[in-house]
Amino acid sequence: MLGARGLSIGYDGRTVAAGIDLTVARGEVLCLLGPNGAGKTTLFKTLLGLIPPIAGEVTVGERPLGSLTRAELAKSMAYVPQAQVMEFAYTVLDLVLMGRTVHLGPFSAPGRRDHERAHAALADLGIADLADAEANRISGGQRQLCLVARALAQDAPLLVMDEPTASLDLGNRLLVLERVRALKAQNYGVVFSTHDPDQARDLATTVAVIAGGRLAAYGAPQDTVTGPILSAVYGVDVVVERTESGRHVVAPRC
């Protein structure tokens, strides 16, 4: 339902990466991997329609992204930014209610049904008891889940997550990943970027590796998250090993 064809991305006419083709449907997880500065964030912003593509096209459903209004886009896909401390001390519920914005009349504030939807989204992620907590004073993982809840309250079938596990400790990271897996099972389409190839291997339906100004690899995790590809992309010598439990981990060759 989200696709890119022959996409070139960049800022101010300066190309960061080109020749990007990808697609993600409901019930799929597309994972973006790539070294720092390769253009993951630029690609995200282009897919979200926040910056225009330099060439090529992004499609939402079957329509070109440029032909959709902000409101139509917001009903198609929800953005989950990296959780940061905010200037204003909103409660978790206030933040999740903001996910309802696109469903409100232009001059309206959230009503009873919006509150119900927000509480349901929080319950869905197992953080219903945080509704009245101040979002700046809960743990990073809880805050990330709060932003996921906001995206769920937006009632868009596609979730775009910018490094949802960056700067989270082990417990919170596993918590967020478990929720992403559950969302996939609930037939949401998910796009997420990460620095962790293990996550990609573990969670993704499709992996897109961005490096060297192009799509360096694209396909199923077992074909893309491999020792040779990762070694080439990150410039280090690594292998992908299978653990006793059947999972795959990336390790330095020794």
Added chain:
Amino acid sequence: MPSSIDSSVVRPRADARRSAVVIGGLLVILLLAVLLAAMLGPYPLTPGEVIAAIARRVIGAAQPGPVDTVLFQIRLPRVAAALLVGAALAAAGASYQTLFRNPLVSPDILGVSAGAGFGAVLGILLSLPVFAIQGLGFVTGMITVGIVYTLARALRSQNEILVLVLAGIVVGALAGAGISLVKILADPYNQLPAITFWLLGSLSGIKVSDVQVVAPLVILGLVPLGLLRWRIGVLSLGDDEARALGVNVRFVRGVVITSATLITATAVSVSGVIGWIGLVIPHMARLLVGPRYDRVLPAAALMGAGFLVLIDTVARTAARIEIPLGLLTALFGAPVFVWLLARGRRMWS
């Protein structure tokens, strides 16, 4: 899943009912402040006299006399002006703090006060009549922000907010230099004191006709802010997030800047430069109703109105001469701001 948390993190429900009660309370306080302001002055009135005179006027049975003259020709127009200017400055401050995601922002951020000040002092230098001084101040305030906005758009930066603030500082500084130039050129015995007094803010000499101009302009600016209250609040998340949530950021931001500029320019042109209200009052509103803009806006407007009504009453009754409003608001604002800082970094909560 472990989501149990320290119970101190959970705030008492800052829900709709609570903020409705707070806003109702602020309205009552404002009415009491208006009553007090109407009573006090060189010709003191009792609460009964004030209420009876207003009631007679409302039912169309006014009795001409000294009470009505003092109340309706002198005192209430000034109280109404204080109410409107206070509400305008606090509402503009709350809006800009939300829009710029910065609690240290005041309504002057885009140069409107400096611009309006330049126009007004130029009017004084040219010995224009009072209404022309006010009109010139209003127009130059609006033009200044127009230049800032156009400049920021022309620079086409990725960070539109930052460029807007920097353009505001540059153009505001230029207008400030213009004010200094006018001061140097002004006649030091008549015009310079008038300029200095105007720049410190005052509501002396307000007439009914001033209120008839100011009221519709302030209301015209407040209505769009009230209508778009929820979307303006969403802008506080930043441009990218607000866009992804379906908000037409450029349109809403344009409405905020236009409305806040309109009400600030109106306020400054009629009252002169009154600092601190637009900075401090929104913080105090947030302490009462939480950070949500749809609640901060009415709370800040009511508090700003009540505050300036009281301050202006002090200004005209505390001493034998009129005390400039800017002095009194600074006397109040600076220590309150320090107190807010001392409450810790959560002051903008």
